[in-house]
Amino acid sequence: MAKSIQVATPQTSNASRQPMTFQWRAYYEMTKPKVVALMLLTVLVGMCLAVPGSVPLRPMIFGLIGIAMMSGAAAALNHLIDRRIDGQMARTYNRPLPKGKVSAGHALTFALLLAVLGFVILYTLVNAITAWLTFASLIGYAIVYTAYLKRATPQNIVIGGLAGAMPPLLGWTAVTGEFHGHSLLLVIIIFTWTPPHFWALAIHRKADYAKVDVPMLPVTHGTEFTKTCILLYTFLLAIACLLPVLVGMSGPLYLVSSTLLSCAFIYKAWQLKYADEPGLAMNVFKFSIYHLMLLFLALLADHYLWG
Numbered sequence: 001m002a003k004s005i006q007v008a009t010p011q012t013s014n015a016s017r018q019p020m021t022f023q024w025r026a027y028y029e030m031t032k033p034k035v036v037a038l039m040l041l042t043v044l045v046g047m048c049l050a051v052p053g054s055v056p057l058r059p060m061i062f063g064l065i066g067i068a069m070m071s072g073a074a075a076a077l078n079h080l081i082d083r084r085i086d087g088q089m090a091r092t093y094n095r096p097l098p099k100g101k102v103s104a105g106h107a108l109t110f111a112l113l114l115a116v117l118g119f120v121i122l123y124t125l126v127n128a129i130t131a132w133l134t135f136a137s138l139i140g141y142a143i144v145y146t147a148y149l150k151r152a153t154p155q156n157i158v159i160g161g162l163a164g165a166m167p168p169l170l171g172w173t174a175v176t177g178e179f180h181g182h183s184l185l186l187v188i189i190i191f192t193w194t195p196p197h198f199w200a201l202a203i204h205r206k207a208d209y210a211k212v213d214v215p216m217l218p219v220t221h222g223t224e225f226t227k228t229c230i231l232l233y234t235f236l237l238a239i240a241c242l243l244p245v246l247v248g249m250s251g252p253l254y255l256v257s258s259t260l261l262s263c264a265f266i267y268k269a270w271q272l273k274y275a276d277e278p279g280l281a282m283n284v285f286k287f288s289i290y291h292l293m294l295l296f297l298a299l300l301a302d303h304y305l306w307g
């Protein structure tokens, strides 16, 4: 008699036989901690660049805590809203909601608690402008992007990327209490970084998105067109990365570092387009994360060494 082999596969429904005990790890996972961690680095850089010398401690600490909580809440709402399609995709079927580790009601309560607490911290201990702008970013990601744009247009992540690009501006307003044009340059950098970051992954996961009818660019316009777009966006990003130098916000250390990073990203995107080797799309996706992290560390180092 043939042995039955159990293979881990995506679920077609979110039903689960497991008893629903409290699992803090599942709640932690819903906040997308690694994504939020990188966002917090960009928040911190926004805070540091906003003022000469040392950053005032109180808005820095409570700003980071409040923005982290509201970003985590936005991520948990994304898990909640996307639970059905997540359950059908190979990359996401193991998430807490489709796996039945967390119920929809508990996920909603968790997200709302985090959001309200984060908002109150920002409003009372930081300032109103940061609280409202962070709230707008939460709505932008959790509602506008996740509940509408994602299923509406292949430009979903370009438009929705604005919410994810906001953290340095939030950091800036947290310590100054006002909007400054320079913080917008950091937003523009993350905004132009998002398409190559995400589309590289979307090429690798094209079949997943096609299966659940989500119109990501590789599904609607094909892999080759998406690779061309990624390459063009890396050129656009290279220009965006020069803006802090052109306005005198950053100096030579940042100029050299960002130019090297831009050249490396363009090279990777060029390889993806023309070398046609397996695994290159994921390679570009992973590189994008190091690129953004190193770029913001370079902004920070430059600010304190040359500022």
Ligand code: HEM
Binding pocket: 034, 035, 038, 039, 042, 091, 157, 160, 161, 162, 164, 165, 190, 194, 197, 198, 201, 289, 292
């Ligand atoms: C709308 C804009 C964005 C989209 C659509 C997007 C999409 C994604 C997706 C689908 C993943 C894979 C997640 C997984 O496998 O669970 C991912 C990973 C990641 N993203 Fe983004 N992203 C966006 C913006 C950002 C921003 C603004 C940042 C940071 C500033 C960021 C940082 C990361 C990091 C660090 C990871 C790796 C997470 C891990 O290894 O668990 N992303 N992104």
Ligand SMILES: CC(C)=CCC/C(C)=C/CC/C(C)=C/COP(=O)(O)OP(=O)(O)O
Binding pocket: 032, 035, 036, 070, 071, 072, 074, 075, 078, 082, 092, 134, 135, 137, 138, 141, 146, 163, 164, 166, 167
């Ligand atoms: C308050 C504030 C700054 C909010 C921003 C919140 C936030 C965590 C944005 C992350 C962007 C992101 C990972 C998008 C992927 O969503 P997806 O649904 O396309 O990917 P998935 O399939 O992995 O869930």
